[in-house]
Amino acid sequence: MIFVTVGTHEQPFDRLIKELDTLIEKKVITETVIAQIGYCNYKPKNIEWYKFLSYQEMHNFTKEARVVITHGGPASFILPLQYNKIPIVVPRKAEFNEHINNHQVEFVKLIERKLNNLIPIYDVEDLGEKIRNYNKLTNLMSERSFSNNKNFNKQFKNVIDDLFKGVSK
Template sequence: MIFVTVGTHEQPFNRLVECIDNLKKNGVIQEDVIIQTGYSTYEPKYCTWQKLYPYQEMVKLVDEARIVITHGGPSSFIMPLQVGKTPIVVPRRH
């Protein structure tokens, strides 16, 4: 499973959410994808998603994930490191 989080900042990150959804749609990603979309306005059609997950559920999802993809927020990339994962960090654009 791949877990994607864009954090809880009030700024949307539609670019990342839509990109991952399209990769799933086109079969580039074959495994299950769970996305925490935060304040993004794009709603994934091919991935499981929820706007916000409770912290303990996020820890569980990160722990179970084969790959963790996140935005550059400190909490979003430090927590995967704490459970032994190396996150893929995608920066927001200016």
């Protein structure tokens, strides 16, 4: 099963949900896809979807999923990491009116560079290939020690501290 979350930001993330629906239609994805679609205007035809899920439901779907796909919000992509799953992360982009700016793109690039414990997708047309090769990609990544929560939290704190250096309190 593939679990998808677009978070709770009030701008729709139709681009991601439409691409997943298309990948299912084209049989690129053959397993069940369950999605939390938030404020999307597009209603998927081939996906079991919910506008919003409870905290416990998010955890349950994340635990059960073989693949977790999230938007670029840190809370969303940290959740699968807590279950030792490498998320596929598709940041929202301002050019598609998915967010007010491109901070998700910049943040995902920073985490990719500093921690390299997620699979970023900057062009949704790359999503099918990443899903097809997910096991191969994650096997290569799991050779690194990303799954230790304490180590991850320390590295994540260092990244955040670096971001706010020089910002007065």
